[in-house]
Amino acid sequence: MKPSQRLYVQAELTAEGEIALDAGQTHYLAHVLRLGVGAEILLFNGRDGEWQARLTQIGKKTAIAQCDRLLRPQPAMVKLELWFAPIKGDRTDMIVEKATELGVARICPVVSDRTIVRKLNLERLRARAAEAAEQCGTLNVPEIHEPISLFDRLDRLAAGQVVLFADEAGEAVPVAQALTDRPSGLALLTGPEGGFTPSERTRLRAHPHVRAVHLGPRILRADTATFAGLALIQSLWGDWS
Amino acid sequence: MKPSQRLYVQAELTAEGEIALDAGQTHYLAHVLRLGVGAEILLFNGRDGEWQARLTQIGKKTAIAQCDRLLRPQPAMVKLELWFAPIKGDRTDMIVEKATELGVARICPVVSDRTIVRKLNLERLRARAAEAAEQCGTLNVPEIHEPISLFDRLDRLAAGQVVLFADEAGEAVPVAQALTDRPSGLALLTGPEGGFTPSERTRLRAHPHVRAVHLGPRILRADTATFAGLALIQSLWGDWS
Numbered sequence: 312m313k314p315s316q317r318l319y320v321q322a323e324l325t326a327e328g329e330i331a332l333d334a335g336q337t338h339y340l341a342h343v344l345r346l347g348v349g350a351e352i353l354l355f356n357g358r359d360g361e362w363q364a365r366l367t368q369i370g371k372k373t374a375i376a377q378c379d380r381l382l383r384p385q386p387a388m389v390k391l392e393l394w395f396a397p398i399k400g401d402r403t404d405m406i407v408e409k410a411t412e413l414g415v416a417r418i419c420p421v422v423s424d425r426t427i428v429r430k431l432n433l434e435r436l437r438a439r440a441a442e443a444a445e446q447c448g449t450l451n452v453p454e455i456h457e458p459i460s461l462f463d464r465l466d467r468l469a470a471g472q473v474v475l476f477a478d479e480a481g482e483a484v485p486v487a488q489a490l491t492d493r494p495s496g497l498a499l500l501t502g503p504e505g506g507f508t509p510s511e512r513t514r515l516r517a518h519p520h521v522r523a524v525h526l527g528p529r530i531l532r533a534d535t536a537t538f539a540g541l542a543l544i545q546s547l548w549g550d551w552s
Numbered sequence: 553m554k555p556s557q558r559l560y561v562q563a564e565l566t567a568e569g570e571i572a573l574d575a576g577q578t579h580y581l582a583h584v585l586r587l588g589v590g591a592e593i594l595l596f597n598g599r600d601g602e603w604q605a606r607l608t609q610i611g612k613k614t615a616i617a618q619c620d621r622l623l624r625p626q627p628a629m630v631k632l633e634l635w636f637a638p639i640k641g642d643r644t645d646m647i648v649e650k651a652t653e654l655g656v657a658r659i660c661p662v663v664s665d666r667t668i669v670r671k672l673n674l675e676r677l678r679a680r681a682a683e684a685a686e687q688c689g690t691l692n693v694p695e696i697h698e699p700i701s702l703f704d705r706l707d708r709l710a711a712g713q714v715v716l717f718a719d720e721a722g723e724a725v726p727v728a729q730a731l732t733d734r735p736s737g738l739a740l741l742t743g744p745e746g747g748f749t750p751s752e753r754t755r756l757r758a759h760p761h762v763r764a765v766h767l768g769p770r771i772l773r774a775d776t777a778t779f780a781g782l783a784l785i786q787s788l789w790g791d792w793s
Binding site: 487526 | 646650654688726728766769771780783784786792793
């Protein structure tokens, strides 16, 4: 039987490699799950696939696991990015959690004119993404970038990448209609509470690689727009079919 | 210019009707927005459309608004229900908020074998739905039912209604494939943390009006499955196209 406990680690994973687990992981395995030396767990790091490993030492603050065998090779990741304007409170954390579950490769906070939250605790958000990845069975953990201005981000667009801009203030097409040509990479762009300004919208719409899409007849909150947009993109273009 | 403040009320809305606002609404209008007698607001009750109204009295604990004219008639609602197993903490509140934004007509908490949360504060959830409706511009507020057992709910299926069962544990089809015949009513069914039991899954799959669907290759948390499933249903079958 496959061990059920999956842990995300930073270290390289190779056959017989010994991995030091951190204090939180050690506490969880030894005191919450009450595992002992010899117990099997799963390890992944977002690069080297999923490994079956065995606990070989359990100390007060650290434990050692040794990699036994590769169970799943690292899968290719769908080239899906989320560009979102950070919002207040726990909602940014939830966006990171849901983006991880929904298979986003890279999370890029962008600062627009009406963005109020301009600093993020990236360490906390990265921990949240790792935790979501542990739970949802994926081997991929999204990269989380420092916030930069929206149009600086747009200037760094990758070749072949298309931005789907969730525009609630004007004419836009359903997501399915914006994806008939299957671009090689996609970013979903969602705005802050209050949306984008008219001048931002004009500039976005004039960009050759930006496509305005709508997400139905109601005004969605910023977090809802990211969840709905990512689900539609994955089902139409990504790895859900 | 259309007034920007929308309030949900319980009372019937008719031309020249006078509506008493509650203490929370009165405080918000008088002390947060600092509106005075004569200020215009919008009222809706989920049945009688959206009305432009004028504040005619502001007291300490209550205010009176008089309906001036109907701005939008009550739209027909998409016959979409959410059947979900309640989960812990704030996540059930978020499910209600997002279901409202995503245009669900009726929210039916269902109790399955692994459902831990069996009692809900319906008053709080109804207030959350009303608040979400105020913000997202919809005139429809979902009904929220008392939790009942999953199979009791299934016994009360409406004529023509189909249940899409988000099944993460076995063979299932993408949502698009389950909706090729355009049923007249739909319910999305999502499970508790830990999913449905094997015997529940067997019973669900044997039901002639239940269709098992999948939401991608990763295991989604219960709340994420509701957000993603509802977005897909609205875009494929509901009022998003």
